[in-house]
Each structure stands twice: as C-alpha cells, then as structure tokens.
Amino acid sequence: xxxxxxxxxxxxxxxxxxxxxxxxxxxxxxxxxxxxxxxxxxxxxxxxxxxxxxxxxxxxxxxxxxxxxxxxxxxxxxxxxxxxxxxxxxxxxxxxxxxxxxxxxxxxxxxxxxxxxxxxxxxxxxxxxxxxxxxxxxxxxxxxxxxxxxxxxxxxxxxxxxxxxxxxxxxxxxxxxxxxxxxxxxxxxxxxxxxxxxxxxxxxxxxxxxxxxxxxxxxxxxxxxxxxxxxxxxxxxxxxxxxxxxxxxxxxxxxxxxxxxxxxxxxxxxxxxxxxxxxxxxxxxxxxxxxxxxxxxxxxxxxxxxxxxxxxxxxxxxxxxxxxxxxxxxxxxxxxxxxxxxxxxxxxxxxxxxxxxxxx
Amino acid sequence: xxxxxxxxxxxxxxxxxxxxxxxxxxxxxxxxxxxxxxxxxxxxxxxxxxxxxxxxxxxxxxxxxxxxxxxxxxxxxxxxxxxxxxxxxxxxxxxxxxxxxxxxxxxxxxxxxxxxxxxxxxxxxxxxxxxxxxxxxxxxxxxxxxxxxxxxxxxxxxxxxxxxxxxxxxxxxxxxxxxxxxxxxxxxxxxxxxxxxxxxxxxxxxxxxxxxxxxxxxxxxxxxxxxxxxxxxxxxxxxxxxxxxxxxxxxxxxxxxxxxxxxxxxxxxxxxxxxxxxx
Numbered sequence: 001x002x003x004x005x006x007x008x009x010x011x012x013x014x015x016x017x018x019x020x021x022x023x024x025x026x027x028x029x030x031x032x033x034x035x036x037x038x039x040x041x042x043x044x045x046x047x048x049x050x051x052x053x054x055x056x057x058x059x060x061x062x063x064x065x066x067x068x069x070x071x072x073x074x075x076x077x078x079x080x081x082x083x084x085x086x087x088x089x090x091x092x093x094x095x096x097x098x099x100x101x102x103x104x105x106x107x108x109x110x111x112x113x114x115x116x117x118x119x120x121x122x123x124x125x126x127x128x129x130x131x132x133x134x135x136x137x138x139x140x141x142x143x144x145x146x147x148x149x150x151x152x153x154x155x156x157x158x159x160x161x162x163x164x165x166x167x168x169x170x171x172x173x174x175x176x177x178x179x180x181x182x183x184x185x186x187x188x189x190x191x192x193x194x195x196x197x198x199x200x201x202x203x204x205x206x207x208x209x210x211x212x213x214x215x216x217x218x219x220x221x222x223x224x225x226x227x228x229x230x231x232x233x234x235x236x237x238x239x240x241x242x243x244x245x246x247x248x249x250x251x252x253x254x255x256x257x258x259x260x261x262x263x264x265x266x267x268x269x270x271x272x273x274x275x276x277x278x279x280x281x282x283x284x285x286x287x288x289x290x291x292x293x294x295x296x297x298x299x300x301x302x303x304x305x306x307x308x309x310x311x312x313x314x315x316x317x318x319x320x321x322x323x324x325x326x327x328x329x330x331x332x333x334x335x336x337x338x339x340x341x342x343x344x345x346x347x348x349x350x351x352x353x354x355x356x357x358x359x360x
Numbered sequence: 361x362x363x364x365x366x367x368x369x370x371x372x373x374x375x376x377x378x379x380x381x382x383x384x385x386x387x388x389x390x391x392x393x394x395x396x397x398x399x400x401x402x403x404x405x406x407x408x409x410x411x412x413x414x415x416x417x418x419x420x421x422x423x424x425x426x427x428x429x430x431x432x433x434x435x436x437x438x439x440x441x442x443x444x445x446x447x448x449x450x451x452x453x454x455x456x457x458x459x460x461x462x463x464x465x466x467x468x469x470x471x472x473x474x475x476x477x478x479x480x481x482x483x484x485x486x487x488x489x490x491x492x493x494x495x496x497x498x499x500x501x502x503x504x505x506x507x508x509x510x511x512x513x514x515x516x517x518x519x520x521x522x523x524x525x526x527x528x529x530x531x532x533x534x535x536x537x538x539x540x541x542x543x544x545x546x547x548x549x550x551x552x553x554x555x556x557x558x559x560x561x562x563x564x565x566x567x568x569x570x571x572x573x574x575x576x577x578x579x580x581x582x583x584x585x586x587x588x589x590x591x592x593x594x595x596x597x598x599x600x601x602x603x604x605x606x607x608x609x610x611x612x613x614x615x616x617x618x619x620x621x622x623x624x625x626x627x628x629x630x631x632x633x634x635x636x637x638x639x
Binding site: 241243253297 | 429431433438439444447449450455459462466479491
C-alpha cells in the first residue's frame with residue numbers, strides 16, 4: 001500500500017519533469033518560428049522564399065549571387081536585428097519580473113513597480129533633454145549607457161530607502177520602489193514640459209520602442225542580459241526556499257542576505273539591459289511570469305526559463321503590431337501595445353484563475 | 361553539544377535575552393517553557409544562529425556557531441518555526457524536499473534518495489496523502505505537520521521545535537511527540553519550546569523555565585515540576601498530581617472563579633493559595 005503511493009509520487013515527479021521539458025520545447029519552437037515570421041512582416045513586401053534565403057545568407061550559410069542586396073539588408077540588418085532585440089528585451093523583462101516577484105514575494109513586483117525602469121527612463125530623458133543624444137560611445141548613442149546608469153542608481157536608491165536597521169524589508173521595498181518610480185516619473189514630465197522639441201523622443205523612451213534599433217543595441221545589451229540571467233537562475237532554488245520566510249530559509253542553510261543581494265542585482269541588470277535599449281515597456285514582466293506560474297507551478301528555475309521564452313514571443317509580436325498597426329507608416333511605441341493587451345489580459349488572468357496567482 | 365554562555369540578544373533597542381547560560385549535551389530531550397514574552401523563541405533563534413547575539417557566546421561542538429557556514433549548521437540543526445509562511449503554491453512534497461537543500465550540490469537537482477527521504481518523513485508524520493496537495497490548501501495543523509516532516513527530512517542530530525504542535529489536536533500532538541521520542545532514542549537531541557506544561561512533563565526529561573529573558577529554573581522534570589515552582593513562574597495557582605498511567609507529574613490550573621451553585625453566576629471559590637516555596 002505504502003509502496004504503491006511511493007511509486008505514485010515518483011511517477012508524478014517524472015510526469016512533471018516531462019511536462020516541463022515538453023513546454024520548453026514547444027515554447028522554443030514557437031520562439032524560433034516567431035522570429036522567422038516576424039522577419040517576413042513589414043511595410044516592404046518581400047517574398048517568403050527571398051526572406052529565408054536572405055536570412056541564410058546573412059548567417060553565411062549560403063552564397064546566392066541572385067539575391068538583391070537591398071532585400072538582404074532589409075531582412076538581415078533591419079528586421080532580424082530588431083526582432084532579435086525585441087526577443088532579448090522580452091526575455092529580460094519577463095525573467096526580471098519573475099525574479100522580483102519571487103524574491104520580494106509580491107505579485108505586483110516587476111521592473112516598473114520597483115522603480116528600476118523609471119530610473120532608466122529618467123537617465124535617457126535627461127540625456128535627450130541636455131541635447132547629448134547624438135553623442136556616441138561604444139559605437140552607439142550615449143542614451144543606452146545613461147539608461148543603464150539610471151536604472152542601477154534607482155535600484156540603489158530603493159535599497160537605501162528600504163533598509164531599516166541594516167535589514168532590507170521586502171514590503172518596504174515595493175513601497176520605496178513606487179515612491180522612487182513616481183518621483184522619477186514626475187522629473188521626466190518636468191523635462192518634457194521644459195523642452196517642447198524633445199517631447200517626441202522622450203515619449204518614445206517612456207512608452208518604450210524599438211524604432212531604429214539594431215545590432216549595435218543588441219550587442220550592447222547582451223552582456224548585461226547574460227550576466228543578469230545567470231545570476232537569477234543560479235539562485236532560483238534559494239528563491240524557492242526564501243518563499244518560506246527569511247528565518248526558515250536560513251534554518252535550511254540558505255545564506256539569505258547574499259542570495260537576496262544577488263537576485264536583486266541580477267534582476268536589475270536584466271531590467272537595465274532592457275530599458276537601456278528599448279525604454280520602459282510595461283506588463284510583460286507581470287503577465288508572462290503569472291501565466292507560467294499558473295500553468296506549471298512556482299518552481300523558480302522552471303519559471304525563469306518558461307517565462308523568458310514566453311516573454312520573447314509576446315515581445316516579438318507586440319513589436320510587429322507596433323510596426324504595422326497604424327496605416328500611414330507611423331509607428332506606435334511598443335509599450336502602448338503591451339499595456340493595451342496586457343492590462344485587460346492581466347485582469348482576466350486574475351479573475352479567472354481558480355488557484356489564484358500563486359501568491360497569498 | 362551546544363553551550364550557551366551568558367548571552368544577551370534582542371531586536372533593535374529591546375533586549376529580550378538578558379544573560380542566559382545553558383549547556384545542552386548530546387541526546388537530551390528538553391522542554392523550554394515560560395510565560396508569553398519570556399524570550400523562548402528568541403533563545404531558539406539565537407541558538408540556531410539566525411538572530412545575532414549582542415554579547416556572550418554560543419558554541420556548537422566547541423566552536424562559535426557564527427563561524428559555521430549556514431549550510432553546515434543546517435546539516436546538524438533542523439528547526440520547526442512557530443509559524444510558517446507559504447507565499448507560493450508549492451506542493452507539500454516540494455516543501456518537505458526543501459529539507460534536503462543543505463545536502464544539494466550547487467546546480468544539481470534533488471536526487472532520488474532525497475525524494476525517498478522526503479517521502480519517508482511524510483510517512484512518519486502521517487501526511488502521505490497530502491503529498492501532492494498545495495501547501496496553501498491544507499489546514500494550519502496540517503501545515504505544521506508538513507514543516508515537521510521537512511525538519512525530519514533534514515536528518516540532523518539536533519531537532520529544535522518552536523511550538524510546533526500548537527495547532528494540532530490532542531491525538532496528533534501525542535503522535536508527533538511519540539515520533540520525537542523515537543528520534544531521541546535513535547540518538548537525536550530534541551529541544552522544544554512549549555506552552556503545554558503537561559505535554560512537556562510527559563515527554564521531556566529536562567525542563568528549562570524562562571522568565572523575563574532569564575533562566576529561572578533548569579532541571580530534571582520530576583525535580584522542577586512542582587506546585588510552588590510552577591505557580592510562582594506563571595503567577596497563578598497550579599497544582600501537580602501524578603499521571604494515572606505513566607506516573608509523570610501533571611499540572612492542574614486552579615481557576616480564580618468557578619461557576620458553582622444554582623444561581624449560575626460566578627462566585628469566588630474558596631481554594632486556598634499554595635504555600636510559599638521554601639528555598
């Protein structure tokens with residue numbers, strides 16, 4: 001009798017493992033398909049076969065003399081770079097959202113509510129306002145660098161505010177994040193009203209956009225993204241244990257102060273990587289982790305991988321929509337799309353979920 | 361062996377432990393008792409190394425506990441806290457499996473052996489049927505059993521429990537303490553904070569009473585479980601008699617008022633105060 005229940009558990013464990021593997025493969029396939037399909041969509045009509053050939057030749061897989069170099073440039077240098085960048089940003093935002101929610105045990109924590117996104121937006125807006133937007137460093141504008149510095153400074157400010165007697169309080173942290181985000185948001189508005197000329201470019205930072213971004217941005221953000229991702233994934237089991245509370249986690253052998261610091265830094269690097277190249281894009285960091293948590297449970301190592309993939313797919317298609325939804329060739333800020341879809345979707349998610357959000 | 365030498369500890373400006381010294385040797389079964397706010401939980405947190413002490417020393421096998429890496433402590437001391445938070449929808453089995461964390465290599469997943477130990481711990485605490493349920497869907501008492509199973513799965517030589525059975529019914533309390541006694545007879549040192557005097561007297565061989573952050577009395581159960589001692593510590597009238605089956609001392613509280621008489625109203629009873637302790 002007991003043996004039967006025992007093997008039942010083992011069976012169940014294997015079943016969960018297979019389910020996770022299957023979900024990963026499906027989402028990976030969907031992500032790759034999305035990248036290819038998103039490259040074929042644009043204002044200039046390019047046949048699908050030409051698109052595939054352009055991609056292949058861009059990666060040096062084939063040499064086709066008949067290929068129009070303009071088509072190749074549009075597909076490989078403009079569309080693919082932008083699609084890859086949006087995928088990276090989607091992954092970064094979803095994973096950092098999952099990490100912030102996990103480590104702070106707060107369903108509302110995400111890059112935006114924690115103030116990190118606002119810091120990045122302020123850094124970028126300040127540079128635009130000062131008219132330094134055309135200055136370059138590391139082969140691209142100084143704006144991404146300023147956004148990165150802004151994001152990390154905002155995190156430092158939030159941590160300083162949330163420390164009471166040398167202990168970081170997770171509930172205070174979300175409050176401090178909202179305070180910092182609101183304050184920085186007001187500063188950005190101030191900059192906007194002081195300088196009518198830069199309003200448009202600041203708005204694109206505040207609402208997020210991939211317009212005109214390419215490989216150089218992707219290369220700029222990549223190291224921060226990888227470092228941040230490795231940090232949070234390394235500490236995913238510690239996040240699981242710390243959901244029991246600080247003392248129980250320490251009783252189980254977790255160095256909680258170190259783990260929390262590493263996860264916060266990792267998640268902030270991810271956010272900073274995203275904000276520095278795209279501006280502030282909301283809701284992906286909330287919706288993707290919640291959706292995954294409801295489907296496969298709260299195990300953070302699985303959560304990071306699956307919500308990262310889901311974030312990629314969501315962002316790729318949001319950016320496609322931002323590119324083509326207006327008839328006149330105008331672009332929408334992609335943050336408008338994610339908020340318009342994400343807001344109502346999140347409400348449905350919360351209302352419809354029988355098991356809740358996985359939080360108290 | 362745990363040696364506590366004149367420790368002071370507390371939170372912010374408030375001193376909770378005011379000079380406590382204790383020696384806990386291998387394979388003891390100890391009950392820590394005392395009125396609310398006497399410092400029991402803080403003592404437990406200090407001796408497991410999670411609340412820093414302001415002065416004094418806590419030695420685990422002769423070495424200050426703070427010099428051990430957190431994981432090394434967790435391989436030797438398991439703690440069942442008074443209250444557990446469950447922020448996420450983990451299954452009870454996953455919660456119990458967390459007891460195997462100190463033995464995990466970084467990056468590695470729990471092994472089959474870890475899962476078997478977790479299952480075994482759940483079997484011992486009688487919660488096998490809850491294994492796949494979410495920890496948020498079980499009752500408070502069941503959650504306590506899950507946490508106890510986690511501590512058992514940690515396979516440590518020292519088990520520390522902070523009111524771990526407070527939400528359990530009488531039968532489950534006995535079941536848990538029978539299990540702790542079995543662990544104790546297999547070599548484990550068991551230290552439990554309790555409010556239930558009689559449960560402590562039934563199972564613990566040594567009792568330590570705290571009051572206002574100090575040890576007021578510490579000794580073998582039959583030596584310290586006395587009318588006058590208990591009455592003085594709890595500042596209420598307590599009488600002790602023998603347990604009809606085991607013969608261990610059991611406490612009885614004497615109400616100040618008693619609903620006696622036909623009027624139904626409360627009336628002062630004429631129970632006399634216990635004589636002062638002599639020495």
